[in-house]
Amino acid sequence: MSRVVTNPFLEEVLNDMNGDQVLQCYQCGTCTGSCPMIEQMQYGPRKILSMIQLGMEEEVLKSPDIWFCVSCYSCTNRCPREIPITRLMGTLRKMAIARGWAKHHEVNFGNAFATTIKNHGRIYESAMMARYFITAMDIKGLIALAPIGIKMFLKGKIPLLPDNIKKPKSMQPLCEIQEKE
């Protein structure tokens, strides 16, 4: 039977390669029951899927949940409906950015991380944290993390100068593919 969907957000998700299975969800709760980040989330993956089915675009894309997913793939591996939930979260993050709704600190953190990798080829803590705190204006976070940061710096865990890989630019094509996806 041909599918007739009358709500635009659901249709948009269904048209994405990671979202074409969302109507298969029968709300068993395996994903939420598996999620290690569930304490941080407002809804959890099961409700997110239900909200997508109901077309609750704003609530889904503005929720912190999509940014707290740590891509452990537990939900995807255990889902009896074979819905690629982890990848779907990525799709939702992209949608949130495209609509300019991605206000959460996680976005800035992700961007800071990606830029550092692009520039240095590997993680360079000082630059990444600086970039994050500047773009996010996360003063509270800075104060909260300062003591541990100082400790790490004193123990030599946060280098002053970047320790680039041999060809930092060789990472750039990979980063571009990632951005496209």
Add this chain to the structure above:
Amino acid sequence: MEKQNDQQKNLRIGVYICHCGSNIASVVTPSEVVEYAQTLPGVVVAKEHHYMCSDPGQSLIINDIKELGLDRVVVGACSVAMHEPTFQACLAEAGLNPFMFQMANIREHASWVHSHEKEAATEKAKDIVASSVAKVRHVLPLERFKVPVTKRALIIGGGIAGITAALDLADMEIDTYLVEKSPTIGGKMSQLDKTFPTMDCSICIEAPKMVDVSKNKNIHLITYAEVKEVNGYIGNFQVKVERKPRFVLPDLCTGCGLCEEVCPVSVPNEFEEGLGPRKAIYVPMAQAVPSVYTIDRDACIECYKCVEACGDLQAINFAEEPEEINLDVGTIIVATGYDTWDPSPIEEYGFNRFENVTTMMEIERLHCAGGPTLGDFVRPSDSKLPKSLGLIQCVGSRDKRYNEYCSGFCCMYTIKNAMILKWLYPEIDITIFRIDIRAPGKTYEEFYERARDAGIHFVQGRPGEIREDPITKNLIVRADNLSLGKPMEYEFEMVGLATAAVASEGAIELGRTLTVSNDTHGWFIESHPKLKPIDTATEGIYLAGSAQGPKDIPQSVGQGSAAAGRAARVLSHDQWEIDPIVAYVHEERCLNASGGKCDKCLQACPYGAVICKPGSGEASFIVSAKCQGCGTCVAECPNNAITQHHFTDGQILAQVHALLDEKPEEKVLAYTCRWCSGMGADNAGVSHFEYPANTRNILVMCAGRVDSDFVMESFRMGAGSVLVSGCHPQDCHYIDGRNHAEDRMQKLHTQLEKMGISPDRFRLESVSATEGAKWATIMKEMSETVKNLGPEKIKIENEKARPQLTKKLKRMVDAPGVSDAISADELIIFKGEEQLKEKKLSSEKDIVKEVEK
């Protein structure tokens, strides 16, 4: 030329046009159709009547047959499904072979769907009648042939379904063989403690039936045996059964058990789900039928203590060999049941890793009074009564990764186990994790309510994972509680998994042996999901119980009786009539006869009716009694060596020629199967779904019968567009006939496109018997395509493709019966173009030679 042929044959065809009150006459003008029919070759009389199906209408035909000496009849009225049998009976009454008849459907296919185009509808009615007359000129008298019936039945599988079927057949005085794979009959039901929703003791109600089987003079019980080979057809199956050696002689063994006492070897007992031990010499359970010991030679250390213990009885024979038993039976009932799924692949539930995670069947044995603990319910890690128990549903069922289907009875057996435990040990706290509860059986919902009343907790939410506390061996179940909308952790002393039911081991292999299809999960497929749920596509083989799909006990028993009824329907006859619309091989044309290697017919046949030995020098042979008459092999045969009675190449091509005689470029020609698409087109008529009148139908038994050559010939004749329409893949009346058609037509589509035929002009569709609206839509779309392209463009395309088509179709012309059906003029075209081409080639060569000079 055509007329001369007919005069030689001296055909006497009668055409009768029905008004159907005003149903036909208000749109189609019957007198015009009658007038037209009279001009058709071979027609000696054409008449009209208000109601052809009425007594006077039928008498009209009968009288004409007798008085005018008619030898063939066409009735232009309603659908094949509606009145073909009526008029065939008419012919039979007048002493004519009922197959000398054709129905021309001018109601569902014309008057009911073209009410706004009365003139075009009349033209279409004329074409339909012409097509039927063209076919009826080539039909031959056919006789339903009869095969003898061996009045014996075979039942494979001795679970409750097989037992029921055997007892029912035996009551009808039918000799019945019951073959069981394991040492005892009883099946899964014998392993259960109690049955839902009545809480009867399972073995207490089954054991008397098992004993009845062993006592019944009409039942021959063959246990510890497997069906190895099946040949033959309905009424005449030859079955090879291999009885495995028990190493204990059933006639001498008294079941005293002295041997078991002395046997030093202990292995896990399968009957107890491995929870208890059994000896190497064993009976699976106390109520086993036959109550005879069996030696498990894989476990036996050959100390021969059992031989000593048996003493003078001398019932033990270590030299016993497998025995081959040959049976001749008339029908076969497959009742092979199901297996429980091993939940190890679901790693997050830790089955096999955590001692206290068990399956529901293990729990069943643990609280059964006849079980390994004699009914003391304990958990495996410390053999203590668990104070809390978590039961998880849908483990491996409704799960796309493992088994997509719902196993049906798990909800109820989980609730049943919870109820038994709550009843025996009120102090156990029981929680059932469910996605849904499915309780649609009689009094099942009430049973579920009783469970709630009894204090069993139901949590909606499928657990994500189970962890084990390494010290207490308790289990922490993490699940999203849907009612509260938050994930929670629950601690249980023991967990039970309601595992899926899967097709029994060896089901697919048995399917191959029987030429009965299994679905992707291994369940046997019924002939029709609604109207023939007991039959298989192979006549004479029936299904009972869970072999067909998960079933609970009442359903299995019901189906066991039903299968016995279906089998007895055949076995109560001395002879069984078989439909004559079957395929047969023209031996001299078969490639294998001339040493070739071809097995296309074998590949095409879904019923194993073809005996084909590529490279043997022997022509393929079709066992008529096994052939179901789809005609797929006929279309697949690369050398046109197979013909289908009543749907010969000649007959179908005669129809094509009749339908495309005038203005072919304006017409849409549809080939439909008899069942889904044909009925779908009729449904469009019954529902009065209007579509354009430039459409024409040709009915075949299955889309699989539609030869690529028919489609090519349609285009060569100048057709505007062509449709091949069959059933949806899962509904094919002939298992996978339409899939063969799909493969064939997709290839043809590319070929035709290369020849310059617009891709929209040839379509393959699936229309079910209820999709009249879809049929009308397709007809509209295709008609639209023809109109948009315009006759000129279509003519140009056809002209361009014609030489290539003619070249390809030359193979068709020398197929049996085709030259009779095609007019002599047409034959000249095929041959003439060949000569022209030869001339052209030779002249080209001459030019080349001249240039060289």
